[in-house]
Amino acid sequence: MDSCRLLVVSNRLPTSITRNGEQSWSTKISGGGLVSALLGVKNEETKWIGWAGLEVKDEIGQKSLTNVLAEKRCIPVFLDNDTTDKYYNGYCNCIIWPILHYLGIPQDDCFAKNGTYKAQYDAYKKANKAFADVIMEHYREGDIIWIHDYHLMLLPKYLKDHNSNMKIGFFLHTTFPPSEIWRTLPEGPELLRSLLASDMIGLHTYDLVRHFVSTCSNILGLESTPKGIMDQGKLTRISAFPIGIDADNFINTVQTSEVKMEMKRLKEKFGGRKIILGVERLDTIKGIPHKILAFERFLEENPEWRNKVVLVEIGVPSRSDVPEYQKLKIQIHELVSRVNGRFGTFHQVPIHHLDQSVNFPTLCALYAVSDVALITSLRDGMNLVSYEYVASQTTNKGVLILSEVAGAAQCLGAGAILVNPWNTPDIAASISRALTMPAKEREKRHQHNLAYVKSYTAQEWANDNLRCIHETIAEAQIPKQL
Numbered sequence: 001m002d003s004c005r006l007l008v009v010s011n012r013l014p015t016s017i018t019r020n021g022e023q024s025w026s027t028k029i030s031g032g033g034l035v036s037a038l039l040g041v042k043n044e045e046t047k048w049i050g051w052a053g054l055e056v057k058d059e060i061g062q063k064s065l066t067n068v069l070a071e072k073r074c075i076p077v078f079l080d081n082d083t084t085d086k087y088y089n090g091y092c093n094c095i096i097w098p099i100l101h102y103l104g105i106p107q108d109d110c111f112a113k114n115g116t117y118k119a120q121y122d123a124y125k126k127a128n129k130a131f132a133d134v135i136m137e138h139y140r141e142g143d144i145i146w147i148h149d150y151h152l153m154l155l156p157k158y159l160k161d162h163n164s165n166m167k168i169g170f171f172l173h174t175t176f177p178p179s180e181i182w183r184t185l186p187e188g189p190e191l192l193r194s195l196l197a198s199d200m201i202g203l204h205t206y207d208l209v210r211h212f213v214s215t216c217s218n219i220l221g222l223e224s225t226p227k228g229i230m231d232q233g234k235l236t237r238i239s240a241f242p243i244g245i246d247a248d249n250f251i252n253t254v255q256t257s258e259v260k261m262e263m264k265r266l267k268e269k270f271g272g273r274k275i276i277l278g279v280e281r282l283d284t285i286k287g288i289p290h291k292i293l294a295f296e297r298f299l300e301e302n303p304e305w306r307n308k309v310v311l312v313e314i315g316v317p318s319r320s321d322v323p324e325y326q327k328l329k330i331q332i333h334e335l336v337s338r339v340n341g342r343f344g345t346f347h348q349v350p351i352h353h354l355d356q357s358v359n360f361p362t363l364c365a366l367y368a369v370s371d372v373a374l375i376t377s378l379r380d381g382m383n384l385v386s387y388e389y390v391a392s393q394t395t396n397k398g399v400l401i402l403s404e405v406a407g408a409a410q411c412l413g414a415g416a417i418l419v420n421p422w423n424t425p426d427i428a429a430s431i432s433r434a435l436t437m438p439a440k441e442r443e444k445r446h447q448h449n450l451a452y453v454k455s456y457t458a459q460e461w462a463n464d465n466l467r468c469i470h471e472t473i474a475e476a477q478i479p480k481q482l
């Protein structure tokens, strides 16, 4: 791969920032797949451009934060709070997110709280333009610009309109729906046209590539080829790159004494009960109510398991200013309390639920001690929790129950028990099967998934994407045969 400068662009920077004083800042590296993937990218001088994550109105503050971040090869985009609210809480998370996950656009309180539909889309344009301005300020001829996710779908067009020589890759970290769902989004055609200004677009799976390509054909009337979409003689390459994790980080962390101590504490705390684990952002797409209903059904149908099993559910707070997410939290609390009221005793409850994130060693310990991971996403681009669980299961060889509509099902399907998240009786039966699965079968399934998780890592994903972007650019430069 040629050595050249890479400008990674995403809504969030890989660093979270706190202001301590006029020119005093604390920064903390954020976790997540994208960060670890890009830390492993070799032969590229990388800079990361993203939203600062907080409003900085004063010029002195903006300059001093820019200098602090420059040392971390990060470049901030400054957005005021009103724009952020309408762009991020509004258009990104009330409108595009549900559409991408095959849900409808909410009709009511989304607009009352986060601005009218028009105001939200205007803010989306404004934010994308602010990103474009910062990129243009830092761009040097030959740079590769790699844009991430649904927050920045207008960016490829804004950049190419400014400089048609810019080389742009785009990766969508979510699902992409069939064309008839995308059609319901009023700005759908405009967003597609902008995305197609990229040289290469990556999605997690072949199914998603198929959806994206057929949406471009059905809605924009464009020609599809085995490599992507043709528009007026220009090819936009569309390819599948299933993201992975830094598996060694989990494998090594579960061996540390800190995690081993925490595992011991957790086992004592749950007093020998079997542990079923759920970990996810508190998001409407994650199917948390569906999981609780299935667990309730399992307890109803299998009285012998009552008091012998606990569901540990970690709902990491997310997008808490968005009404749909607020309603979900209330719904989950009601369900948890119903199940605990029905099946709990004075001494223990069947669902141990937290509305908070846990630190990395505790997370690894939870993964490692759990007998079953239960993932019931209603749609999910990939679902890396399933990978993290597999990588951390060094001793237990626990069973993964995985939603068949998460992207991960296409990679870990042979080792996991796949379930339809709407099929409550089937999930209940799968819980029973997982808890009683013979050790030999558990081991076989685990080894199958572990081999995948260890071989297709986040670094491989990033390298494959970048290789494809370079190839696409090189092919476009070969003069066409007459």
Ligand code: F6P
Residues within 6 Å of the ligand: 012, 032, 149, 173, 174, 318, 319, 381
């Ligand atoms: O899955 C899409 C995604 O945007 C990820 O890139 C990100 O880690 C996650 O959702 C959480 O997003 P947010 O920035 O809204 O917390």
